[in-house]
Amino acid sequence: MTAYFDAAAITWDTKQQRVAQAKAIAEIIELTIPLSKDINALEFGCGTGLLGFNLIDKVGELTFSDTSRGMLSEVANxxxxxxxxxxxxxxLNTAKIDAQYDLIFSSMVFHHIPDHTGTIMALIGSLHAGxxxxxxxxDKxxxxxxxxxxxxxxxxxxxxxxxxxxxxxxxxxSSQTGFINKKIINDKEVDFPVFVIIAKKNEFSIERNLQ
Structure with missing residues (x-):
C-alpha cells in the first residue's frame, strides 16, 4: 500500500474533491477547536498535507507524519x-511519535490501518491534558x-x-458529517460521507489510561 501512495503522491493534489474535502474538514476543526499559536499539532498520516496546510497558520508548530516517503517529499516541497x-x-518508517501534542488530527487514514484501535489509543497517549x-x-x-x-x-x-x-x-x-465524496458506481453517482469526530483529553483521561 505504501508503494501505491508513493507513486500517487505527485498527482495527489490534482483531484479537486480531495482538495475540497481537506478545506471543509479544516473549517470544522477551526470552528470546533480553539486554535492558537500556542498549539503544537500533529497530522497523522498526512499524505501531501492537504489538511494540515489549511491549518498551519492557525497553530504554533505542526508536524506532518506518514509512512509514504513519496507523500512526505511533496510535503517537504x-x-x-x-x-x-x-x-x-x-x-514513521524510521521514527516513532515520542512527543506530546496539543492537537492530533487525521483524515482518511484509519481504514488503511489493520489495528486502528491500538493506533488511536497510542495517539491519545501522545496528547497533553486538555x-x-x-x-x-x-462512514461504513x-x-x-x-x-x-x-x-x-x-x-x-x-x-x-x-x-x-x-x-x-x-x-x-463533536461528531458530524464533514464532507460527502461522490463516485460513479455502475453508471450511478453514489455518496460516501466522511465523518469528523473530535474529542478532548482531560485529567480523568490520563488517570484512566494509566490504569
Whole structure:
C-alpha cells in the first residue's frame, strides 16, 4: 500500500474533491477547536498535507507524519516553497511519535490501518491534558469506495470511534458529517460521507489510561 501512495503522491493534489474535502474538514476543526499559536499539532498520516496546510497558520508548530516517503517529499516541497519555519516532518518508517501534542488530527487514514484501535489509543497517549484529537474517515460502506484496492476496513460506524474516545475517558466534543465524496458506481453517482469526530483529553483521561 505504501508503494501505491508513493507513486500517487505527485498527482495527489490534482483531484479537486480531495482538495475540497481537506478545506471543509479544516473549517470544522477551526470552528470546533480553539486554535492558537500556542498549539503544537500533529497530522497523522498526512499524505501531501492537504489538511494540515489549511491549518498551519492557525497553530504554533505542526508536524506532518506518514509512512509514504513519496507523500512526505511533496510535503517537504510545500514547506520549502511556503517558508513554513514551524513545520516539521516525521517519517514513521524510521521514527516513532515520542512527543506530546496539543492537537492530533487525521483524515482518511484509519481504514488503511489493520489495528486502528491500538493506533488511536497510542495517539491519545501522545496528547497533553486538555489536548484535542480529531479523526475523519469514511462512514461504513459496502466496499465499493475502494473497489480497486484492498483495505482492512470499509469505513467505520461512527459510534465505534466515539466509543473508543469515551472508553479512554475523553470528552466527546463533536461528531458530524464533514464532507460527502461522490463516485460513479455502475453508471450511478453514489455518496460516501466522511465523518469528523473530535474529542478532548482531560485529567480523568490520563488517570484512566494509566490504569
Amino acid at each position: 510545500k514547506i520549502r516553497n511556503g517558508s513554513h519555519k514551524t513545520a516539521k516532518i516525521l517519517d 489536548g484535542y484529537i480529531c479523526i475523519c474517515d469514511l 460502506e459496502d466496499g465499493t469506495f475502494h473497489s480497486k484496492e484492498i483495505v482492512p476496513h470499509h469505513g467505520f460506524e461512527r459510534y465505534e470511534i466515539e466509543q473508543l474516545f469515551l472508553n479512554a475517558g475523553l470528552d466527546l466534543i
